Amino acid sequence: MKIGSLIGIEYLKTVKRRAFWVALAFLAFLSTVAMGSELMGGRRGVSAPLVAPYSWAMAAGEMGPMPAFFLALTIVMLVTSEFSWRTARQNVIDGLSKEQFFTAKWLMATMVALAFTIVPFAVATGVTIYGRVTGATPTSTLAPSSAPSSAEQAATHAAFADSTRKALATVRTATDSQRVLVSRQADSTQAALRQALRDARAQRPRAVYPPPDPGAPLVSLGDLKVFAGFFLGSLGFAAMAFMLAMLLRSTGGAIGVFMLYFAFLEQMIGLLLRRFGSADLANKVVPYLPVNALRGPTNPNVWHEAHVERLNAVAASLGQARVTADADMMKLVGLPLAWIGVFVLVTFLVFRKRDL
């Protein structure tokens, strides 16, 4: 049977599955919130605004582990249901070989990983176009790191002391009638504090962004590299979810193990190595573990020089450390590919041996 027919069969199964579209829509919604808030008003912890030609790199940086999680959830669901409904059995009875069923399912996982990469990048493009058309300018003022700088903290203290002093002075020098008015304001320490914070924010050092270039292409070569890297990482998480789903054949089990490993176990391995081995050993091994290895290529900084330059310009204007990116191709591309190979091969060997 041709690859095209296998894809056709999986397409028919997937496009009519409401849960697939719900997961995709939810991802689109969260992407819009994450990137839209950049444009709409800025929020704490946001690294820098979305302005083409940097929007895709920004999108990849913004999304964090969320798409990987949604992707894993969707793939687990699409795979395990074939076992709980016994349709995997029926597909083989109807004439697919186990190898063909496996191939079809892995192709499906690849397509879903692609869809889950396209969606956040499409949202980023949309938000950027919106920004260009409406002339909305970035308003977030925080630097790449989310913690306020020491200069910022000093400014806040000074502003607070200053506004309190002013308020007290007003009270002291006011006439009676004024005093009633002022005391309403001054007696409320909350109000004073709020005012102080507002003042402090106004005095906070503003990040200096290189001016946006309205003539820049919406998508550059660097952007495409960011996209490809993000897809590679996603494919890796897809392979991990695919393996768990094919081997455990239970939705709860596969999602549980994925979450546990993704959020917890890999860090645990690092801690245990540090504890019972050495820090040196931990530093050597941990970057090669799947979650770290697969998140490597999803970091936009390793692909997009212009983006890194821009981040560094912002960092410099705030007196912060430069962003560095380790662009070791073996680690960024070879390692994820190796993990994908391992996951898919192990799954294939076990799947072929087991009864359906």
Place this chain on the structure above:
Amino acid sequence: MTILETSGLTKRYGRLTAVDHVSLSVEKGQVFGFLGPNGSGKTTTIGMLLGIITPSGGAFRMFGRDGGDELHAARRRIGATLETPNFYPYLSGRDNLRVAARIKGVAEDRIGEALDIVGLTGRQKDAFRKYSLGMKQRLALAATMLGDPELIILDEPANGLDPEGMREVREIILALAARGATIFLSSHLLNEVERTCTHVAILRSGKVVRQSAVRDLVAGATVASVASDDLAALRRIVAEYPAATGTEERGDRLFVHLADDDLASLNRFAHERGVTFSHLAVEKRTLEDVFIEATAKDAVGGAA
């Protein structure tokens, strides 16, 4: 022509031997009933034939081919269900058949015809999950007949159907057989099997204990019910009768198991020896009698 042939087919689950050296032979055009009590290994046997359970031992041939890719290609010429109807609950009946048709490489314009035969045309757009059990079974039948397969394998096709549904399923199966398909079906509905099947194999604890044409199974097991004024003389001459394989006494009747169904000869034999029957009737044994006898706990090994 032998469509399906197994020799020594065996499946072990740990210490349990679910299927124990099963050797079957199904010829073209037969409607073959595969009988056995719950847990006797029917589904496991069919699962091995369909390539979803790996045999622990033995071999089988389909359409004269065995092993690997060839066998896999042979499976395209088969329509089959295993245990329950297995479909995508969120897809409509028609879309489920489209998935099956694409896998089988059958043109999608054959779907309408299959839906028509099983009487689901009116509900084809409804999601499978909204179907009643009977409708699900009928959709499974529709899927098996896509692409006019030469062999149709059905695992308990009438499971959970009402009498009307059973009759419909029986008619569909007979219609498929009339079109030239060979049918292999497992069941424990003996009445149904007796009415639809030409041949049967009876399985007990994974072993085949009987295998023959339905006609022979039932006919070869004629029981004559006789009575006479002189019961003692009756017992004596029946014991001497060469074709008698056993007797039972109930009231004033003697039930004589015969190796043939020649009552006249029995009558002549008694008459020549001066015993006159006051009653002579044939009690045709049903498949159920044969089945119960063959699968009874003490029928060790079975005399197939």
